[in-house]
Amino acid sequence: MEQSWPGVRGKRVLITGGTGGIGLAAAEALAARGARLAIVARNAARAADAVTRIAAAGGPGTEVDVLTADLSSLAEVRGLAKEALSRYERIDVLANNAGAFYVARQLSPDGVELTWAVNHLAPFLLTALLLDRLKASAPARIITTSSAAHRGAHIPWGDLRADGPYRGFARYGQSKLANILFTAELARRLEGTGVTATCFHPGFVGTGFGKNNGGLTAAAFALLGPLTRRPARGADTLVWLADAPEAGRSTGQYFIDRRPAQAAVDPEAARRLWAESEAAVNRTEPSGI
Secondary structure (H helix, E strand, C coil): CCCCCCCCCCCCCEEEECCCCCHHHHHHHHCCCCEEEEEEEECHHHHHHHHHHHHHCCCCCCEEEEEEECCHHHHHHHHHHHHHHHHCCCCCCECCCCCCCCCCCCEEECCCCCCHHHHHHHHHHHHHHHHHHHHCCCCCCEEEECHHHHCCCCHHHHHHCCCCCCCCHHHHHHHHHHHHHHHHHHHHHCCCCCCCEEEEEEECCCCCCCCCCCCCHHHHHHHHHHCCHHHHHHHHHHHHHCHHHHHCCCCCEEECCCEEECEEEEEHHHHHHHHHHHHHCCCCCCCCC
């Protein structure tokens, strides 16, 4: 499936959502393995703290770059890709890790429902814009953070904008299903290129996730704290998918705790979602992806 892969030492790893939670834990672990990190951040102060932690985990000589972008904005995703392409001659691993959950319907700067914008359209567009660089860097890996929340979800083909009755948890599940369908179709399109595409469920991890909603939702997440995994455990499969030579033997698959897990993928739905997503991102940029 993939050419020889000795691990991430010396390789360029670009990870979104790298300033906290699973993303920061993964960045620390990958830095300890000698990777050259580039983390995507929205907040300069949080980015500075993350760089300090990642550098400490990696030890002397650790390379950590920061790229700034609000992933809810397609224009900023395009700017992020442009900056990454200008900085890096190689991108060996792209980790689409950033994610969000909104209990009430909100819109992105592009007028897209916010959960869909951040969790699906942002990684879809960023991957598409970096794909030629990843192919040129082969062997390379694309990893997307999904969730078991996809179970029981369906893509709402008649209401992708979520204009109808809105349920935050249901919408989150739809976006995580979209991650799995995206991975399957991406892997199909990448056959023979030396670039693999995988996704994974990190488990229920104790991070700041969901607390942005405030009120009862934040309180519920806080109460569930004792049942959650630590970020390092949640990040373990991401780190394994990025680093382990044997992980390169799989593409298009969904993993839980380093093991392939069953996720029903309808190839026709995956192709349709790709076409719908391509149209959605191109509506804000007529020149196309």
